[in-house]
Amino acid sequence: xxxxxxxxxxxxxxxxxxxxxxxxxxxxxxxxxxxxxxxxxxxxxxxxxxxxxxxxxxxxxxxxxxxxxxxxxxxxxxxxxxxxxxxxxxxxxxxxxxxxxxxxxxxxxxxxxxxxxxxxxxxxxxxxxxxxxxxxxxxxxxx
Numbered sequence: 001x002x003x004x005x006x007x008x009x010x011x012x013x014x015x016x017x018x019x020x021x022x023x024x025x026x027x028x029x030x031x032x033x034x035x036x037x038x039x040x041x042x043x044x045x046x047x048x049x050x051x052x053x054x055x056x057x058x059x060x061x062x063x064x065x066x067x068x069x070x071x072x073x074x075x076x077x078x079x080x081x082x083x084x085x086x087x088x089x090x091x092x093x094x095x096x097x098x099x100x101x102x103x104x105x106x107x108x109x110x111x112x113x114x115x116x117x118x119x120x121x122x123x124x125x126x127x128x129x130x131x132x133x134x135x136x137x138x139x140x141x142x143x
Contacts, residue, residue, distance in 0.1 A: 004110045006076035007069045013115070014078070018064045021056050023049040031114040038106075038120030058095075059084030074110045079103075082122070091128075100130040 009029050016025040026045050036042035042051055056062050062084040070077045083101035086093070104122035108115055 004074065004113045006071040006074070006108070006110060009110070009115060010069060010076040010078050010106075010108055011066060014064045014066060014080070017049075017052055018056075018062065018082075021052070023052050029115055031111065031116045034116055034118075036118045036120060038118070039122050039124050040120075055090075058086065058088040058090035060087055061085050075107060076110075077105065077107050079105045098130070100127060102127040102130075 013025065013029055016022045026049055030045045030048065032045050034042070034045045034048060036048060040051065042048050062082065065081045065083070066078060067081065068077075068079040081101055081103050083099065085099050086096045088095050102123045103126070104120065106118050106120040109117040111117075
């Protein structure tokens with residue numbers, strides 16, 4: 001196994017790709033056959049780039065704040081809060097102009113010095129509640 005600084009790679013991906021929108025950084029850190037499991041399943045580095053661009057289009061000020069990073073050999077666990085303003089359609093919700101935040105955690109695995117796999121959990125109920133309550137207060141999810 002190639003040596004990898006798991007914490008540095010995980011934080012660089014979050015800062016550069018997610019927070020700044022520089023998805024080309026994934027070419028340096030992520031294997032072409034990358035797979036993400038969680039609320040969104042993604043197969044391949046190029047598909048991940050497209051997803052980041054789509055999220056950042058709907059939420060141009062998207063920002064991930066890292067709270068904790070724990071590493072062990074070929075893995076890193078990151079606890080974070082994502083926040084943004086809903087500026088374009090996303091997941092069937094029209095833009096609200098409202099700010100939202102959601103907590104999450106991701107476990108990443110490296111192989112040959114590259115990120116190959118992630119398992120992600122985000123509080124999507126909190127996200128949906130915030131998006132939905134910004135569009136209407138009387139919905140089944142808010143009752």
